[in-house]
Amino acid sequence: MTADNINQIDFTKSDGLIPAVIQHHQSLSVLMVGYMNKAAVQQTIETGRVTFFSRSRQCLWIKGETSGNTLELVSVRPDCDRDCLLVIAKPAGPVCHTGSTTCFGNDGPDIIRTLEAMMATRTDPETSYIARLKSAGVQKIAQKIGEEGVETALALTNEDADAVRREAADLVFHLLVGLNARGLNFDDVLDELSARRRNAA
Secondary structure, X not given: OOHHHHHHOOOOOOOOOEEEEEEEOOOOOEEEEEEEOHHHHHHHHHHOEOEEEEOOOOEEEEOOOXXXXXXXXXXXXXXXXXXXXXXXXXXXOOOOOOOOOOOOOOXXXXXXXXXXXXXXXXXXXXXXXXXXXXXXXXXXXXXXXXHHHHHHHHHHHHOOHHHHHHHHHHHHHHHHHHHHHOOOOHHHHHHHHHHHHHHHO
16 A cells, blocks of 8 residues: 555544554564554555554554554555555564563464563673573574584484474574574564575465
């Protein structure tokens, strides 16, 4: 949808407001539901930052304008009745004010983003294993990833499903620490996989 298509949306049914369902651009999990008026939709499209209309404050508000946990617009489209929007967005952090990655609780792929958000807050090596590992440098993190990779491979070959699950979790955990140390996150990995899928099609 572009700014030129906004007039096709029916804002008349609920006093100028329509619900907007926000969906994660990679996992497609539902992040939150908000309300938009015509000005909020227009600002969202023009700025690329998802903007809502606050029913309590009676004004526009940009998601994450105070917390920094913004929503970067990927696409927006109306439903068949043109009185509801599906907004695909890339979150910059936890979406819910509770710290959860979604307003519907953490489950499935969102646990990755919960871990990433937690890792970013661990800065004291004396109290945090993650902080100690990060302070030791990328070489140490790479060593741990290698060790966990070997242990996962051995578990796959020699052990039961529970052991494989535990070792695989250790591997993914340390991989996330490594990505964080290099200024990357799991969404960057998913973007790469998506590009490979398109190229292989």
